[in-house]
Amino acid sequence: xxxxxxxxxxxxxxxxxxxxxxxxxxxxxxxxxxxxxxxxxxxxxxxxxxxxxxxxxxxxxxxxxxxxxxxxxxxxxxxxxxxxxxxxxxxxxxxxxxxxxxxxxxxxxxxxxxxxxxxxxxxxxxxxxxxxxxxxxxxxxxxxxxxxxxxxxxxxxxxxxxxxxxxxxxxxxxxxxxxxxxxxxxxxxxxxxxxxxxxxxxxxxxxxxxxxxxxxxxxxxxxxxxxxxxxxxxxxxxxxxxxxxxxxxxxxxx
Numbered sequence: 658x659x660x661x662x663x664x665x666x667x668x669x670x671x672x673x674x675x676x677x678x679x680x681x682x683x684x685x686x687x688x689x690x691x692x693x694x695x696x697x698x699x700x701x702x703x704x705x706x707x708x709x710x711x712x713x714x715x716x717x718x719x720x721x722x723x724x725x726x727x728x729x730x731x732x733x734x735x736x737x738x739x740x741x742x743x744x745x746x747x748x749x750x751x752x753x754x755x756x757x758x759x760x761x762x763x764x765x766x767x768x769x770x771x772x773x774x775x776x777x778x779x780x781x782x783x784x785x786x787x788x789x790x791x792x793x794x795x796x797x798x799x800x801x802x803x804x805x806x807x808x809x810x811x812x813x814x815x816x817x818x819x820x821x822x823x824x825x826x827x828x829x830x831x832x833x834x835x836x837x838x839x840x841x842x843x844x845x846x847x848x849x850x851x852x853x854x855x856x857x858x859x860x861x862x863x864x865x866x867x868x869x870x871x872x873x874x875x876x877x878x879x880x881x882x883x884x885x886x887x888x889x890x891x892x893x894x895x896x897x898x899x900x901x902x903x904x905x906x907x908x909x910x911x
Contacts, residue, residue: 660685662687665680666735667738668695676737677695680868688727747793807880822879826862851892
């Protein structure tokens with residue numbers, strides 16, 4: 658991939674941070690939108706950081722203008738952000754996942770480089786298709802809404818050669834949780850047992866799929882939700898329950 662400009666929303670922690678590292682290592686220009694500066698170890702000449710509240714539409718427009726003025730244009734938008742507030746969870750999820758994503762995309766569209774490789778990728782969740790008991794209703798509604806939003810942009814921006822897709826992971830190991838999973842071998846072994854590929858996913862796995870969708874190799878893929886879960890969503894729920902309970906010697910990975 659030749660040098661391109663990526664705006665990554667929520668790229669200072671977790672899976673977003675893994676993507677930013679990968680992009681910088683491959684010679685890309687990256688602008689991160691977030692509330693916090695990345696760790697000192699992540700500083701890089703090709704990295705710009707815009708500190709802002711992405712729920713402030715005016716601040717988003719100004720940040721986009723500054724970033725494209727500095728880089729000369731835009732190729733890709735990657736949205737990793739999620740609501741982590743303590744207020745009204747429904748309103749917060751709607752504002753961060755849907756309204757802010759729309760604001761970023763609408764602010765960026767005029768700045769896509771004509772004739773260039775162009776893509777939007779929103780990082781969603783298994784909650785777009787399944788009910789995760791530990792998450793509130795707003796989380797589920799917005800993750801499902803995010804898929805339909807990317808379908809909308811796939812159709813409306815398609816004539817401008819802009820692709821729009823969703824990457825939906827299940828539980829993955831992030832830099833911040835790596836030690837916890839390493840120390841809790843029983844939990845890690847459970848995930849390995851119920852996942853057809855026999856291991857837990859990582860932030861790097863998610864980043865790899867995002868990179869594919871932004872590359873020329875993904876140039877004819879748009880309006881899709883790509884699931885990154887090692888095959889766990891393919892396993893029947895009854896079989897999964899039997900495997901976890903250890904009934905009748907059932908094992909998913911042989």
